[in-house]
Amino acid sequence: MITILGGGFAGLLCALKLRKHADILLINPSPHFEERTRLHQVAAGEALPQLRLDHSLPGQFLQGWVTSIRPRNRLLEVATTQGERRLAYDQLVIASGSHTDVNRLPGAAEHCYTLDGESARKLAQNLPQRGRILVIGDGLTAVELAGELAESHPGLKVTLAGAHHPGHDLWRPAASYLRSTLEQLGVTIHQQRIEKVEAGRAGPLDFDLAVYCGGFRACPLAAEAGLEVNGLGQVLVDNYLRSPQYPEIWGIGDAACPPRAQRMACATALPMAQSVAGNLLAQLQGKPLKPFRQRFLGRCFSLGRQRGLLQLVRPDDSILPLYLWGGVGAWVKEKILSGIALGSLKKAVLDAGH
Ligand SMILES: Cc1cc2nc3c(=O)[nH]c(=O)nc-3n(C[C@H](O)[C@H](O)[C@H](O)COP(=O)(O)OP(=O)(O)OC[C@H]3O[C@@H](n4cnc5c(N)ncnc54)[C@H](O)[C@@H]3O)c2cc1C
Secondary structure (H helix, E strand, C coil): CEEEECCCHHHHHHHHHHCCCCCEEEEECCCECCCHHHHHHHHCCCCCCCCEHHHHCCCCEEECEEEEEECCCCEEEEEECCEEEEEECCEEEECCCEEECHHHCCCHHHHEECCCHHHHHHHHHHCCCCEEEEEECCCHHHHHHHHHHHHHCCCEEEEEEECCCCCCCCCHHHHHHHHHHHHHCCCEEEECCCCCEECCEECCEECCEEEECCCEEECCHHHHCCCCECCCCCEECCCCCECCCCCCEEECHHHEECCCCCCCCHHHHHHHHHHHHHHHHHHHCCCCCCCCCCCCCEEEEEECCCEEEEEEECCCCCEEEEEEEHHHHHHHHHHHHHHHHHHHHHHHHHHCCC
């Protein structure tokens, strides 16, 4: 039995690639696939169509929360609606993803929403018609949320505050475009490191509602199981994406860190899932395994629904002096999300005979 822990981008793609060829089980707490790459849209109030994991993998899906991994006994403990279950595995793929690391900012857990599933949905329900919204962060998710809220809720006064200016790691003209577009949408940008959040206040900034969009941290299961992890809690894997301690354990997506560390992104989760699915099949057929190779293409941002930005990068993820912007940037971003990311999952469903 190949057990896949987590049904996000990485886990679902891996399961869909394997389902016709191997005995598999995908475990996820919700029967719905969470399209995390659009949670800023959800936070702004957009209702998204949902893909059902149990429908995509009939008989191969278990709704449950894995509470512990016991690598020495090859066992998982899973909390399900029918109670605790203990499940044996032959091969385990850890695809439990990540969440916003609220512990990086004192007060964030108590006073901020995040772009994690439930919190993003609560944020949408509690958005006022008017008021001051503070988005804390300077990365992709902070930028996307600030743009989305400002465009879709013109009565809100949206402020973006982060230690660096937004787009600081892009080619300079691309960063200027990003900044000026946010400002045109009505976002006020503060280059300001926020040290702590209190009720209604973060440093010099007052707010009615705050959202923390700091970095991600992997789920704690691998560390709790005694697997070697890095500072972000990601399980350390070799070139084939296997744990060096337990070669029957594989790690993909945000949950795992290969020898050449890479950013937590759908752009890395999907190729990792493809690679592990291919190697699990190769192993079953007695064929040699292939090392994982990541090649990047770009970093894309949505800036509201009408505009976007694609910063092109070299295969090693270093910045190229090239970018696409405006309506073309928005179109490319949408194509990437619906065509490449979700599309690869939909294609795998069709390939699997649905
Ligand atoms: C607003 C936003 C926008 C983004 N935009 C982009 C983008 O444009 N491009 C890009 O490349 N990346 C983007 N990302 C990042 C991307 O969404 C993640 O890197 C990606 O989702 C990682 O996929 P994953 O399968 O590893 O993890 P996840 O998608 O997090 O899925 C993990 C799954 O495991 C489940 N799980 C966790 N713990 C357990 C457990 N104990 N038991 C059972 N199941 C468990 C979770 O419920 C979840 O379903 C964005 C993220 C956000 C929040």
